[in-house]
Every structure is written in C-alpha cells, then in structure tokens.
Amino acid sequence: MLPPLIDVKEVEVIGDHRLRLTFEDGTVGDVTFGEHEWRGVFEPLADPEVFARVRVEMGTITWPNGLDMAPEPLYEEARSNPAAASPVEP
Numbered sequence: 087m088l089p090p091l092i093d094v095k096e097v098e099v100i101g102d103h104r105l106r107l108t109f110e111d112g113t114v115g116d117v118t119f120g121e122h123e124w125r126g127v128f129e130p131l132a133d134p135e136v137f138a139r140v141r142v143e144m145g146t147i148t149w150p151n152g153l154d155m156a157p158e159p160l161y162e163e164a165r166s167n168p169a170a171a172s173p174v175e176p
Contacts, residue, residue: 092161093145102134105147107164109157115164128153 096108103119124132130151131137140147148154 091145092157094142094147094157094160097140097142097147099138099140103137105140106169107147107160109161109164113161113164114169116167116169117160117163118167 093110094107095110098106100106100116105117106114107117108114139150146154146157
C-alpha cells in the first residue's frame with residue numbers, strides 16, 4: 087500500500103539550495119539540495135538565484151521554467167529534518 091500523498095503548502099528559501107517546506111498535515115522540515123548534481127533539465131537550478139525562485143503549485147514545489155519535484159521524497163526528507171519550532175504567539 088502506498089503512503090497517502092501529502093501536498094506541500096508553503097516553501098521558504100533558507101539558504102543556498104536549502105528550503106523549509108510546510109505540508110498540509112502540519113509537518114515542517116528542511117530539505118537541503120547542496121550535494122545534488124543538477125543535470126539535464128534541472129541544470130539551471132544549480133544557480134542559487136534560479137533555485138531561489140521556487141514556489142508552490144499544485145501541491146509541490148515548482149520553478150518558473152516549469153520544473154517540479156515529486157512531493158513524496160520531499161515529505162520524507164522534511165520529516166527526517168524537522169524545523170525548529172517557532173515560538174507560539176499569544
């Protein structure tokens with residue numbers, strides 16, 4: 087049985103090739119792409135300025151050039167690297 091698909095709801099660039107992702111189930115975690123080898127159609131994302139143009143569309147992260155990434159591995163990585171809890175506002 088496949089795990090349920092959990093959509094990305096928010097993305098924040100927190101460094102060169104580092105993102106903080108928030109998922110629809112409330113999971114918030116950091117995903118680092120620093121060691122990623124950008125090849126083929128993904129090669130433009132090697133440039134941190136291009137990578138930083140990331141946005142959320144249709145439940146996953148996308149870039150203006152039409153590239154996107156499957157949310158399932160992003161979710162697993164985010165769960166493995168939870169973001170530090172933000173202070174709760176009164």
